[in-house]
Amino acid sequence: MTDLVSxxxxxxxxxxxxxPPGLIGALLLVMLLGIAVLAPQISPYDPDDRVGRxxxxxxxxxxxxxxxxxQDILSEIIWGTRASLTIGVVAGMLVTTIGTMVGLVAGxxxxxxxxxxxxxxxxxxxxxxxxxxILLAAFLxxxxxxxxxxxxxxxxxxxARIIRSQVLSLRCRTYVEAARAAGASSGRxxxxxILPGVLPLALAQxxxxxSMAILIEASLSFLGLGDPLQKSWGSILFYAxxxxxxxxxxxxxxxxxxxxxxxxxVMGFALTGFALDRYVNPRLNQRQAGG
Amino acid sequence: xxxxxxxxxxxxxxGKRWVGLVMxxxxxxxxxxxxxxxxxxxxxxxxxTEEGWMTPYSYVTGYPGLPFVRMIYxxxxxxxxxxxxxxxxVREYSTSEDGLTWTLKLHExxxxxxxxxxxxxxxxxxxxxxxxxxxxPWQRSLRGIRSVETPDPLTVVIHLExxxxxxxxVPLAEVVIIPAHIWEGVTDPKTITDAxxxxxxxxxxxxxxxxxxxxxxxxxxHAEQVPSVASIIVPFIPDATTMFxxxxxxxxxxGTRDVPPEMVADLAGTAGLKVDRxxxxxxxxxxxxxxxxxxxxxxxxxxxxxxxxxxxxxxxIRLGQATVGSPGFVHPMSPWVAAVPAAVxxxxxxxxGLLEGxxxxxxxxxxLREDPxxxxxxxxxxxSAERPERVRAAQIIADWFKQIGLNTVVQAMEHTTVAARxxxxxxxxxxxxxxxxxxxxxxGVQENPLNLWEVLHTKGTLNVGAFSDPAVDAVAERxxxxxxxxxxxxxxxxxxxxxxxxxxxxTLWYPDNSYAYRPEAxxxxxxxxxxxxxxxxxxxxxxxxxxxxxxxxxARSLPWIVLAVVLAGAxxxxxxxxxxx
Numbered sequence: 001m002t003d004l005v006s007x008x009x010x011x012x013x014x015x016x017x018x019x020p021p022g023l024i025g026a027l028l029l030v031m032l033l034g035i036a037v038l039a040p041q042i043s044p045y046d047p048d049d050r051v052g053r054x055x056x057x058x059x060x061x062x063x064x065x066x067x068x069x070x071q072d073i074l075s076e077i078i079w080g081t082r083a084s085l086t087i088g089v090v091a092g093m094l095v096t097t098i099g100t101m102v103g104l105v106a107g108x109x110x111x112x113x114x115x116x117x118x119x120x121x122x123x124x125x126x127x128x129x130x131x132x133x134i135l136l137a138a139f140l141x142x143x144x145x146x147x148x149x150x151x152x153x154x155x156x157x158x159x160a161r162i163i164r165s166q167v168l169s170l171r172c173r174t175y176v177e178a179a180r181a182a183g184a185s186s187g188r189x190x191x192x193x194i195l196p197g198v199l200p201l202a203l204a205q206x207x208x209x210x211s212m213a214i215l216i217e218a219s220l221s222f223l224g225l226g227d228p229l230q231k232s233w234g235s236i237l238f239y240a241x242x243x244x245x246x247x248x249x250x251x252x253x254x255x256x257x258x259x260x261x262x263x264x265x266v267m268g269f270a271l272t273g274f275a276l277d278r279y280v281n282p283r284l285n286q287r288q289a290g291g
Numbered sequence: 292x293x294x295x296x297x298x299x300x301x302x303x304x305x306g307k308r309w310v311g312l313v314m315x316x317x318x319x320x321x322x323x324x325x326x327x328x329x330x331x332x333x334x335x336x337x338x339x340t341e342e343g344w345m346t347p348y349s350y351v352t353g354y355p356g357l358p359f360v361r362m363i364y365x366x367x368x369x370x371x372x373x374x375x376x377x378x379x380x381v382r383e384y385s386t387s388e389d390g391l392t393w394t395l396k397l398h399e400x401x402x403x404x405x406x407x408x409x410x411x412x413x414x415x416x417x418x419x420x421x422x423x424x425x426x427x428p429w430q431r432s433l434r435g436i437r438s439v440e441t442p443d444p445l446t447v448v449i450h451l452e453x454x455x456x457x458x459x460x461v462p463l464a465e466v467v468i469i470p471a472h473i474w475e476g477v478t479d480p481k482t483i484t485d486a487x488x489x490x491x492x493x494x495x496x497x498x499x500x501x502x503x504x505x506x507x508x509x510x511x512x513h514a515e516q517v518p519s520v521a522s523i524i525v526p527f528i529p530d531a532t533t534m535f536x537x538x539x540x541x542x543x544x545x546g547t548r549d550v551p552p553e554m555v556a557d558l559a560g561t562a563g564l565k566v567d568r569x570x571x572x573x574x575x576x577x578x579x580x581x582x583x584x585x586x587x588x589x590x591x592x593x594x595x596x597x598x599x600x601x602x603x604x605x606x607x608i609r610l611g612q613a614t615v616g617s618p619g620f621v622h623p624m625s626p627w628v629a630a631v632p633a634a635v636x637x638x639x640x641x642x643x644g645l646l647e648g649x650x651x652x653x654x655x656x657x658x659l660r661e662d663p664x665x666x667x668x669x670x671x672x673x674x675s676a677e678r679p680e681r682v683r684a685a686q687i688i689a690d691w692f693k694q695i696g697l698n699t700v701v702q703a704m705e706h707t708t709v710a711a712r713x714x715x716x717x718x719x720x721x722x723x724x725x726x727x728x729x730x731x732x733x734x735g736v737q738e739n740p741l742n743l744w745e746v747l748h749t750k751g752t753l754n755v756g757a758f759s760d761p762a763v764d765a766v767a768e769r770x771x772x773x774x775x776x777x778x779x780x781x782x783x784x785x786x787x788x789x790x791x792x793x794x795x796x797x798t799l800w801y802p803d804n805s806y807a808y809r810p811e812a813x814x815x816x817x818x819x820x821x822x823x824x825x826x827x828x829x830x831x832x833x834x835x836x837x838x839x840x841x842x843x844x845x846a847r848s849l850p851w852i853v854l855a856v857v858l859a860g861a862x863x864x865x866x867x868x869x870x871x872x
Contacts, residue, residue, distance in 0.1 A: 050687075054607055055553055068553065069607055069683050141704050142676045228682045228703045242679040244554040247535050 016275055025271025028264055036081040045072040047079040047231050055243075055250065064253045067236075068243040076236055077258055083232035084265065087147065087217045092210030094152040099159025099209075100195075100202045106160070107167025108190045118164070124157040133216065137225035144227050147220060151213045159205040163198050170197045204276040211269030218262050233258040334520045334813050336825075337528040337543040338503070345494055345503065347467050348426045348480035353733055355547035357427070358825045359525070362505065364467035364488035367395060367414065367447075368459050372828060374626060374738065374820050376459035380409075380468070380489075380512075390454040390774065395447045395463075401512040403470045404493035411441035416471035418449075418462070424480050428735075432462040454774045461739060491518040491831055502526045519815050519832035535807070538564060544812035547825055550805040552610040558807045565814075568805040570614055570624050572737035572821035575681070577672070577688060577797040578713060578730040580723055582757035585662065590645045592794035595727075597642035598691045601634045605800050608683050612805070616798030619787025620746060624821065627740040627783040632791035642695045653696055660696040669698040673712060674729040676703035681729040684799060688729075699727075714755045723755060730755065730796075734821055740779040743786055744770050747795060758795035 016022045035042065044063075045051045049071065056066040064073040106117040133154055140146040170176060176193050184193070214233075220226045221234025224242070228235055240246075240254040342356035343349030345363055350356035369379035378384060384395045401409040418439050421429035435455050440448040451458070473485050486494040491511050496504035503525035507518035526543065528534040534546045535554060539561050550558055550566060559566040577599070585591045596618070605613045614623060617631040625631075646652075650663030662668040670692070674685040685701045692699040713728045715721040736742045736753065745751040748767040749759040766786045773779050806824045808816055815832050816824040 048690075050607070054610060068679070069687065138705070141708060224677050228676050228679065229686070229701055239679055241532065244532070244535070244551055244557075246532050247539070247554055248557045 019275050019278065021271045022275025022278075025268045025273075025275060028268030029272055032081055032085060032261075032265055032268065035078055036085050039078050039082055043075040043078040045075040047071060047075040055248075057250075058253045064257055065250070067254065068239055073236070073254055073257070076231055077233065077261065079231050080233045080236055080258065081261070083230055084214050084217065084234070084262070087144070087151075087232065088210035088214040088265070088269070091148050091151040091155075091213035091217075092206045094148060095155040095209040095213070096159055096202050096206040098152060098156035099205060100163050100198065102156065102160035103163025103165075104167055104190055104195060104198065107164040108171060108186065108194060114164075117160075121157045121160050124154070125161070129154060133220070134223065134225065137220050137223075142225060142227045144230055147217055147226060150220070151216055155209055155212060155216075159202070159209065162205060163202060166198045166201050167194055170194050200276070200279065204273055204279075207269050207273035207276060211266040211273070214262060214265055214269070218258075233262050332520045332813075333522045333524060334545070334830075335524045335526065335543045337534045337537055337546040337548075338525050339527075339529055339531070339534060339546075339548050341500065341527050341529075342503075344484045344486050344497060346480075346483050346486045347421070347429060347469060348424070348483060350427065353427070353735060354823075355825055358827070359503075359505075360467065361490065361827050362492045362830060363486055363490045363494055364469065365401075365490045366464050366467055367397075368464035369827070370460065370464050370819070372817050372819050374822075376464040379464075381463075391451045393449045393451070393458065395449070397445045397447065398512050399445065400510075401489055402508075402510050403489045404487045404508055405470075406510070407470060407472055408444075409468065409470070409489045410444040411447045412444070413471045414447045414468055415439040415441050416475065417468045418466065420469065420474055420477075420480075421466060426480065429466055432465045436462070456773050456776045456779065457739065457741070459776075491516075491827065492523060495522075500527060513831075515833060516831040517834050519830055520813060523830070538807050538809075541809065545806070545808035545816075545824075549802075549823070550807050552612040552803075552805075555612065555805050563809055563811060564807050565810045566805050566807045567816060567818050567824055568612070568803050569818040569823070570622070570821060571802055571804040571823065572622050572625070572734035573731060573804075574616070574620070574622070574737065574801050575684070575729065575731045575799045576616065576620075577684075577799060578725070578728040578756050579758075579794070579796050580725050580727070580756055581759065581795060582723070583726065585649065585651075585668075586726065588649060589793055590649055591651075593792075594642040594645040594649075594695065595692065595697075596635050596794050596797050597638045597645070598695045598697075599635075599688055599797055599799075600637035600691070601797075601799055603637075604684055604687065607687070608680050609800060609802055612803040613800040614803070616800050617787065618791035618794070618798065620790060620796075620798050621743065621783060621787045622737050622801050622821070625737055625783075627743075627779050628787060629780065629784065631784075631787050637691075639691075639695055646695060646697070651696070658696065659693075659698045667698070669700060670726045671700045671702055672727040672729065673702045673704060673709050673725050675706035675709050677706055681731075685729050719752060719754055719757070723757065729799075737821065740770060740773075740783050743767065743783060747786065747790055754795075756796050758793070760793045760795075763789050763793060763795075 016026055050069055051072050052062055052066040052070045054066060054068050054070045056062055056070070058065045062072050062074065064077065067073055067076065102117055102121065106114045133150060136150045136153065137146070140149060171194060176189060179189050179193050217226060217232060218234035218237060221232060222237045222241060224238055226232070226234050226238065228238060236258045237255060240251065245251045245254045338355055338359075340352050340355060342351050342359060345356070345359050347360055347364060350360045365380050367379060367381045368376040371377050380397055380401060381395045382398045384393060386393050397409070397411060397414070403409055418433055418436060422433045422436070424430070435452050437450040437452045440450070442448060468489060470487055470489075473487055474480070474483065477483060489508070489512075491508050492505040493508055494503065495506050505523040505525065507521050511517050528537060528543070528546070531548055534543070534548050535550070535558065537543045538546050538558065541563065555566055555568065558564050577595075579586050579592055579595070581587055581592070601615045605611060605615050615634045617623060617633075618635055619632045621628050621631050623631045646660060651660040651668065653660050654665060655661070660668060672685045672689055674681045676682065682701070682703050685703075689699040689701045709728060712724045713730055715723070732746070732753070736746065742753065744767045745753040747758065747763050748754065749764050751767075763786070766782065766789050770779070770782045770786060773782060804823045806816075808824070815829060817826060817828045818824050819826045819828060
């Protein structure tokens with residue numbers, strides 16, 4: 001990708017090193033990824049095993065106590081990292097793919113197709129997000145795939161708008177004009193010449209969408225609309241809430257740690273997303289430099 | 292006047308002032324105490340469901356809706372704390388020799404909340420109206436009544452089609468009496484918003500989504516049991532955490548929600564709160580679809596039963612606050628049995644042996660058994676996602692089933708979806724679509740011994756597992772032939788024993804119910820056996836001597852006395868300062 005203003009090609013590493021918030025975000029994500037990958041090694045117990053008395057307070061055997069059926073909460077949180085990141089990544093990919101395809105087709109086609117797709121996108125954007133999300137989740141029922149579907153259906157509109165703007169900019173470039181003059185088909189121009197140009201932007205959108213997806217999963221699970229059988233941070237919060245952690249004082253070790261991890265993850269994704277945004281849209285740096 | 296005389300006059304004036312102040316103090320305290328005594332006692336009960344206008348046709352739930360309906364409307368008999376029917380609106384009663392005619396004499400002076408006298412005509416009207424208009428338990432409870440006569444305003448004669456051994460319980464203690472002058476001519480009873488009854492409390496105000504306000508019936512007929520609080524505010528608090536927080540904060544005096552086991556210690560340890568705990572007739576079970584192979588084989592069901600440790604479930608999920616499920620379904624504390632079959636002990640080896648005998652063998656050494664034809668086998672437990680206790684039970688049971696080599700998957704889904712698959716349209720004739728389900732029956736199912744027929748007989752309307760066994764059917768039929776209340780016990784016991792070996796389902800536990808309240812606000816709560824403390828009995832009490840019908844002067848008068856003392860003290864200080872200046 002070429003810098004649109006200076007024509008220089010910045011290196012991602014340099015960009016992160018020169019952008020402390022971005023570096024923090026990336027480090028957070030690496031740390032969480034590490035926890036997810038090394039879960040079997042670092043988790044003190046199998047999260048599905050009932051290894052203690054129910055509702056045990058934090059102690060030597062269980063650093064964060066045990067849940068309502070005697071499972072180790074720390075182990076649940078460590079393994080929950082996998083589920084939460086998986087939901088984030090898969091849902092982010094789903095959202096970005098739909099958004100990119102809609103933006104690409106709308107931007108490249110123009111005319112009626114563009115109008116129709118963008119009006120539909122507007123419609124999705126103005127629909128009250130939270131009530132519709134709760135309604136859809138309740139209607140489809142609690143499961144991992146339904147959760148992905150809800151997130152995919154509701155979140156693609158914003159990336160589609162952004163991608164379309166970029167496509168409109170790219171389709172007027174000389175190399176695209178040249179390809180068109182050379183007789184390249186619409187499909188070839190779309191996928192060979194324009195798509196590579198929007199991919200970095202799509203990557204930034206993916207990161208943002210992933211953080212939102214993790215937040216949505218946690219929110220829906222907390223409300224009892226997620227999959228209670230899936231070990232995720234959201235389901236840990238659901239059981240904590242359902243089994244009185246807010247009244248008995250167990251929130252300190254049952255609600256706070258997964259809540260903090262959700263915050264850190266969303267922060268990690270957001271900071272990384274901002275850094276990537278600067279990478280694909282150097283005008284942001286220019287503006288900042290100009291005060 | 293001499294100096295000494297002046298001193299005497301001054302001393303006398305000062306003494307008079309002091310006497311005046313002391314008198315004022317006593318007067319203020321007296322006024323405050325009197326004001327406090329006159330202040331009507333108020334109780335705040337948080338309710339977790341909204342129950343419409345609380346008429347017999349608009350209430351929504353059996354609990355907590357129906358107990359409130361019973362506070363507003365009275366019944367001819369009442370179930371006492373031991374769940375035995377005793378006369379209530381009825382002064383005396385007699386039965387014919389053949390048991391088919393009941394003559395009931397009503398108390399004199401019973402009035403509806405609007406002052407209209409309640410007569411036998413209202414009783415006849417209620418029974419006729421409710422036979423025609425079904426809602427809740429009314430229509431079903433009145434089956435078996437041939438006719439109702441009213442020879443005079445205080446006499447009701449009821450003719451039965453057959454002998455009803457539980458007649459005093461159902462319908463006499465079940466069906467509420469509605470005022471004929473309000474309900475006459477009504478074609479759609481669900482639209483009625485006038486909750487005028489003759490019960491100890493009347494509905495004064497209802498703001499949808501917010502609260503109900505009830506007040507004591509000033510002319511309640513009963514000579515010994517009168518409303519023990521003047522008014523009841525019933526705020527609508529759907530969220531459990533919010534309700535318990537409100538209880539802890541003193542914003543409500545009692546919550547209709549059962550306190551979960553994990554919160555009992557915390558609430559019981561909160562200053563000013565008390566928790567009453569007792570057994571409940573609610574049952575939680577693992578429903579088995581007996582109509583679907585291989586669950587139609589009793590040995591397969593026995594293998595499942597042997598894999599389940601019900602005591603462990605009670606200890607872990609209910610923290611010991613439940614009674615272990617009996618294989619005969621009947622609650623050990625049920626009045627209909629003296630003893631119930633003991634729970635089956637977990638025995639994986641025996642379970643595996645039964646499965647081997649049925650041809651369920653692990654042929655490919657993957658740790659899971661294939662069916663007798665060699666095909667891979669998988670069974671599914673469905674459970675309500677919004678009920679964490681049930682999800683947890685399903686997870687633990689699935690683990691046990693895997694340990695005996697049965698591949699078991701748990702599916703958590705909306706409760707309505709579970710109900711639609713287990714009991715579509717609440718009609719067992721419409722079939723079922725499940726293998727195993729964590730299911731439950733409300734307390735009412737255990738209360739009436741005839742419900743055992745409904746649960747266990749091949750044609751029973753509550754037989755959601757399509758269970759069918761000739762031996763069980765034969766005993767269940769005998770249950771329906773019982774003509775005297777006391778004769779139920781031996782048949783119910785035999786039915787429980789016969790059922791135990793057939794495993795129509797696996798009864799997991801009967802939860803204990805715990806209810807929290809502020810004794811300072813009201814301490815007359817009665818734990819009604821198998822049901823809980825939200826009952827008409829809890830809000831009735833004897834007429835207190837010297838304090839009117841609304842309760843004695845208690846702790847509530849203390850703040851007024853303190854205020855009076857402070858005011859009097861302030862008066863003294865001001866008077867002294869004035870004198871000095």
